[in-house]
Amino acid sequence: MHLVTSSLFLPSMLPYLTQKSQVVLLRAYFALILAWWITRGFPGLDIQGFLSATSQISSEAKVNNEFLDIVQSAITHPNDHMSKIQRAFAHFSSIYATRPKGYFKDTGLKGAEALDGSLFLRATRLTEEYMNQGTRSFNLEAFPARD
Numbered sequence: 001m002h003l004v005t006s007s008l009f010l011p012s013m014l015p016y017l018t019q020k021s022q023v024v025l026l027r028a029y030f031a032l033i034l035a036w037w038i039t040r041g042f043p044g045l046d047i048q049g050f051l052s053a054t055s056q057i058s059s060e061a062k063v064n065n066e067f068l069d070i071v072q073s074a075i076t077h078p079n080d081h082m083s084k085i086q087r088a089f090a091h092f093s094s095i096y097a098t099r100p101k102g103y104f105k106d107t108g109l110k111g112a113e114a115l116d117g118s119l120f121l122r123a124t125r126l127t128e129e130y131m132n133q134g135t136r137s138f139n140l141e142a143f144p145a146r147d
């Protein structure tokens with residue numbers, strides 16, 4: 001969650017840094033993301049499973065702002081992280097929502113060719129569903145079992 005929300009600030013900081021400092025910042029940020037991924041037990045990115053779990057969501061917008069009801073309900077959610085992650089997803093959706101299927105195909109991720117601009121709306125809906133199943137915290141499934 002914090003990695004997603006903190007990425008919102010990268011574009012606003014980069015113009016004020018030298019190119020060398022930009023590279024250092026982005027490499028350090030990426031190293032931090034990798035460290036979190038490693039400490040979480042190297043969870044796979046199941047893109048097909050993600051798409052299947054959100055198959056009811058179309059990449060074609062049906063309303064002017066699909067995030068309006070999401071953000072409104074997140075504001076009153078008992079976990080204050082909910083509004084932060086939903087705001088970040090709404091921001092990234094405003095940038096990438098029009099991307100066609102196949103846009104992310106050259107990322108090197110298995111199944112990425114099936115992703116389109118609905119990626120962030122799908123992530124938003126799954127996050128909302130997960131967090132509304134009671135007061136949920138971090139998912140520890142990726143950690144190895146302790147003896």
